[in-house]
Amino acid sequence: MIFSSFFDIFEQKSFFFLDSELIKFSSTVVILICSFILYLHHKKTKIERELVAGNILTVDDGSIQRNFPIFGHALSFDFDPVAFFRQLNDFVDHLKQKDPGALYGYHLLGPKPSLFVLSPEGAEAILKSTVHIRKGLFYKLFQDWLGTGLLTSHGKKWKTRRRLLTPAFHKTVLADFVEVMNEKAAKMVDILKEKIKTEKKINMHWPITLCALDIIIQTAMGAESDIQFEENNSYAQAIFDWMELTQIRHKSIWYWPDLIWNLSPIGRRQKKNVTKMHSFTKKIIWERWNHFRELKEELGDDFEATYFAEKCDSRGRMAFLDTLLKSLDRGEIDLEGIREEVDTFMFEGHDTTAAALLWAVQEIGENWEVMKKLHEEVELVFGDSDRPATTGDLDKLTFLEAVMKETLRKFPSVTMFSREFDSDLLVEKGERRFKIPAGAIVTINCYKLHRDETHWKEPEKFDPSRWLDGGSGETRYAYSYFPFSAGPRNCIGQRIRAIISIYFEFFQFANLTNKIILSHLLRNFTWKSTRKTNEIPVLAEIITRPKGGIDIILEEKHA
Numbered sequence: 051m052i053f054s055s056f057f058d059i060f061e062q063k064s065f066f067f068l069d070s071e072l073i074k075f076s077s078t079v080v081i082l083i084c085s086f087i088l089y090l091h092h093k094k095t096k097i098e099r100e101l102v103a104g105n106i107l108t109v110d111d112g113s114i115q116r117n118f119p120i121f122g123h124a125l126s127f128d129f130d131p132v133a134f135f136r137q138l139n140d141f142v143d144h145l146k147q148k149d150p151g152a153l154y155g156y157h158l159l160g161p162k163p164s165l166f167v168l169s170p171e172g173a174e175a176i177l178k179s180t181v182h183i184r185k186g187l188f189y190k191l192f193q194d195w196l197g198t199g200l201l202t203s204h205g206k207k208w209k210t211r212r213r214l215l216t217p218a219f220h221k222t223v224l225a226d227f228v229e230v231m232n233e234k235a236a237k238m239v240d241i242l243k244e245k246i247k248t249e250k251k252i253n254m255h256w257p258i259t260l261c262a263l264d265i266i267i268q269t270a271m272g273a274e275s276d277i278q279f280e281e282n283n284s285y286a287q288a289i290f291d292w293m294e295l296t297q298i299r300h301k302s303i304w305y306w307p308d309l310i311w312n313l314s315p316i317g318r319r320q321k322k323n324v325t326k327m328h329s330f331t332k333k334i335i336w337e338r339w340n341h342f343r344e345l346k347e348e349l350g351d352d353f354e355a356t357y358f359a360e361k362c363d364s365r366g367r368m369a370f371l372d373t374l375l376k377s378l379d380r381g382e383i384d385l386e387g388i389r390e391e392v393d394t395f396m397f398e399g400h401d402t403t404a405a406a407l408l409w410a411v412q413e414i415g416e417n418w419e420v421m422k423k424l425h426e427e428v429e430l431v432f433g434d435s436d437r438p439a440t441t442g443d444l445d446k447l448t449f450l451e452a453v454m455k456e457t458l459r460k461f462p463s464v465t466m467f468s469r470e471f472d473s474d475l476l477v478e479k480g481e482r483r484f485k486i487p488a489g490a491i492v493t494i495n496c497y498k499l500h501r502d503e504t505h506w507k508e509p510e511k512f513d514p515s516r517w518l519d520g521g522s523g524e525t526r527y528a529y530s531y532f533p534f535s536a537g538p539r540n541c542i543g544q545r546i547r548a549i550i551s552i553y554f555e556f557f558q559f560a561n562l563t564n565k566i567i568l569s570h571l572l573r574n575f576t577w578k579s580t581r582k583t584n585e586i587p588v589l590a591e592i593i594t595r596p597k598g599g600i601d602i603i604l605e606e607k608h609a
């Protein structure tokens with residue numbers, strides 16, 4: 051209406067008319083903008099009052115973060131990702147100093163309340179809830195790549211997908227997984243042995259990331275890949291660029307509306323990343339789906355028995371992509387749904403593991419005593435042989451397990467996860483009551499909570515012995531350590547462990563990958579980190595990684 055009269059004015063070219071219509075038009079626009087600003091201001095003030103009444107602490111006491119009219123604290127966030135993460139951790143320290151018994155703090159993104167958890171007790175109330183399981187607004191920014199797959203969906207869709215996918219990594223494919231992981235880790239070792247012939251200092255970022263990616267491509271999708279030989283692999287590069295741009299979008303609320311984002315230069319660059327990543331996974335899915343259909347046509351009634359014979363156990367459970375293809379054949383999911391889940395597993399399944407391994411390599415290389423103990427342990431289990439590791443071998447590597455647990459305590463790969471509240475949550479701690487209002491986004495920063503001094507002695511110290519017999523790790527308060535999250539929306543890799551442990555004491559996809567890759571490294575090399583861990587900037591961009599990767603001086607053990 052407004053726009054059509056605006057164009058009419060120009061067509062009629064009547065200046066008298068133009069004047070009066072323009073005045074009408076401009077006043078309408080000004081009134082609309084003013085009403086909107088007043089509405090935002092009213093909403094923001096109302097929610098602020100509600101948060102203070104609910105015992106949620108504010109960070110805007112002048113010294114730490116400014117609360118601007120309309121925009122709230124959004125304008126005080128640091129743009130540099132390392133500084134931004136430090137800022138978030140400082141908020142926790144600042145508020146805990148102010149009120150040691152408080153469970154939650156807040157800042158405002160415009161009128162949107164964004165809460166953060168101050169203590170493990172505060173995390174427990176949220177993670178245990180079976181009602182507040184909807185992921186925070188931030189996860190919408192993942193949807194251009196992951197769609198609404200398991201990580202990002204909620205409600206009925208999430209429940210159906212979780213049921214569909216949980217049995218996907220079952221015990222009968224465990225042996226295949228271990229075989230593949232050994233093969234890929236051995237490939238990485240060969241590549242590194244070649245590298246150290248010409249380079250003294252090795253950056254472990256790409257060798258480890260590509261090895262983890264190689265493993266997930268084959269174990270979850272059943273596809274062969276040569277990705278480890280392509281250091282500048284365009285798929286992996288697209289993933290990293292996507293993460294960086296998503297992080298920028300996260301901190302810049304003006305980029306949140308799709309229209310603005312899609313028109314911006316970095317939004318267009320992001321589109322190219324997404325197209326590249328989608329075509330990579332679609333190709334894998336199509337190849338396997340075509341094979342599935344050809345075989346079905348060829349074998350008729352015998353198809354299921356033949357296709358799944360090697361993959362099925364007596365309960366009829368299958369490998370990841372096969373499970374999805376069978377569901378597709380039954381009409382329980384469509385091709386787009388499979389693409390969403392494949393992308394989710396490609397994303398969650400390699401980068402989380404790679405980040406944890408990088409930090410582990412760094413800590414081992416800095417702590418000579420730890421390296422020595424690990425060498426002794428692998429030598430005891432494998433001797434001088436170069437045979438592949440079995441699940442039995444991995445079970446015996448108890449110190450290595452402790453090293454991985456301690457690494458994930460200090461550097462949980464997924465540092466921050468959040469929930470968006472559809473209804474209020476009342477949390478009680480002793481005499482005190484805290485109210486999280488409906489509409490709030492609550493972020494749990496487990497990097498900070500894993501270093502809570504009330505639960506961990508010398509939390510900044512890398513001390514794997516906490517996890518050995520008698521150590522504090524084993525007797526800890528459950529919610530002081532949750533690198534795989536906890537409750538109904540925990541990491542599916544962890545949940546699988548509980549189901550599979552009926553057959554095997556030890557099974558966990560991520561843990562298995564970590565232990566196999568690290569044991570291969572330890573059997574072949576010794577190394578020294580070139581930087582001190584506490585001097586490495588922590589880049590918490592969706593996945594928490596060391597900025598600049600990990601540089602080590604790597605030497606062959608039996609050269």
Ligand code: HEM
Pocket residue numbers: 185200201202212394395398399400402403406462463464467468533534535538539540541542543559560
């Ligand atoms: C060191 C390795 C890993 C860590 C630390 C880790 C951590 C996590 C965390 C903290 C969450 C919850 C995220 C949230 O609430 O937003 C999560 C969810 C998830 N993880 Fe992992 N993960 C790891 C490896 C894996 C692997 C190997 C896979 C698959 C092969 C995987 C698949 C998933 C999926 C699908 C979800 C979403 C579950 C749901 O919402 O129902 N993760 N992971």
